[in-house]
Amino acid sequence: MRRIPAVVAVLGLSALALVGCSSSAPAASCDRPDADSSALDLIDVTGAPGSAAVTIAPPVYVDETVYTDAEVGDGLAVTSRAQDVQFTATIVDGESGETLVSAGTQVQRVSEWANYYEGIAKMLDCATEGSRIVGAVAPDDLSEEAATNLGLTDGQAAVIVLDLQRVFLAAADGTPQFNDRTGMPSVVLAPDGRPGIIVPDAEAPTDLVVEVLKKGDGEPVTGDTAARIQYTGVTWDDNEVFDSTWEKGASATVTLEGVVPGFAQALEGQTVGSQLLVVIPPELGYGEAGSGTIPGGATLVFVIDILGLDDTATQ
Known part of the structure; x- marks a missing residue:
């Protein structure tokens, strides 16, 4: 597994470097889609919240990002990409099954993650605090910088598991x-x-x-x-x-x-x-x-x- 300092540009993205990013909202209905992909059957996740252990039956390949909620939290929902979130992420090479990253993140807007990890942003849309989200992320939903930092080759999918620990409001809603x-x-x-x-x-x-x-x-x-x-x-x-x-x-x-x-x-x-x-x-x-x-x-x-x-x- 790579040491966290080696991938600081991936999971430790500086909030200062991301200031000014645009935001967009999920679908107005904010429904979580029912996953219908055999790729998710190749992923097994165990461990307590915040300490996911992920094993796969490689290779896992998808041409569009798919995900499912292994556990559904009862906290605040991500209804806008302007919201701040905090989660732990475990990222696995979809071809080899190697765990590339397992780390917690700082609090950042969903829109900031979308600049590098559109797949993560999609997994977060309409998710609720306390959820465990299991996804297979398509190559097109990883930026070139993110894929390079992870060591993924062109066309290689990533398996990502998110334990969504905190969701904050985008603005006062009282x-x-x-x-x-x-x-x-x-x-x-x-x-x-x-x-x-x-x-x-x-x-x-x-x-x-x-x-x-x-x-x-x-x-x-x-x-x-x-x-x-x-x-x-x-x-x-x-x-x-x-x-x-x-x-x-x-x-x-x-x-x-x-x-x-x-x-x-x-x-x-x-x-x-x-x-x-x-x-x-x-x-x-x-x-x-x-x-x-x-x-x-x-x-x-x-x-x-x-x-x-x-x-x-x-x-």
């Missing part, structure tokens, strides 16, 4: 809430959930203001586990974006100790799936010193989507 506070910024959402913030021509609040725009029904943020979020931040005075995970192309994990006090106070107790509009006065933000492009004394405005709790990041 129930819209009514807010009638005057003088607050307005928020408009693009179809993918990306927020635009319009700051009114008015004096900024002097106290911390937190409005729940969408109320999620997930677990609360307690501080014991890092929260995975999407956010956009602007300054009140110039309404200019100074930071945005949406623009960076990757969500972020934060702890309550790792953000400014106003951000932490706004997050604490809120639930996964919620979207927040937060106005942070200078004394709960970066104070009179400022930070980077944020001037001293700035009032900050954030829209925050809580995508999930990320215990891996906490560890």
Whole structure:
């Protein structure tokens, strides 16, 4: 079996290198197809979740990717390629039966995997957290770079088993809430959930203001586990974006100790799936010193989507 450092470009793809990738959604119905391929009968998988042991009766060859759910999880479903996922993957040479890679991955968008492993992206479409997915991936669904790193020759299929450990929301999906506070910024959402913030021509609040725009029904943020979020931040005075995970192309994990006090106070107790509009006065933000492009004394405005709790990041 190859050592993991030798295939860092395969399973350890840098999130920085993948920023800006496009995303596409699975079929609207989001049904998992019934696999109808004799190739899957050649694959045997044992072992606990996260520790798959794969044996095959080689050769396994397919001209289109096929897969089946050996176990069906009851967690969140992958309904968009913009969602972040984390899984363990075991990849086997379809011709020789050699195990090429067995490793866990970092949290990344499904669309990022699709750039190198369209076959993996197909296996993930509509899958649910906690599932074990067994697939035979066609050569055309592996990029040339991925096939080379794995040591696969032209036209060679790969057998891939995924244990899907975490699925995060692509954007807040909670129930819209009514807010009638005057003088607050307005928020408009693009179809993918990306927020635009319009700051009114008015004096900024002097106290911390937190409005729940969408109320999620997930677990609360307690501080014991890092929260995975999407956010956009602007300054009140110039309404200019100074930071945005949406623009960076990757969500972020934060702890309550790792953000400014106003951000932490706004997050604490809120639930996964919620979207927040937060106005942070200078004394709960970066104070009179400022930070980077944020001037001293700035009032900050954030829209925050809580995508999930990320215990891996906490560890």
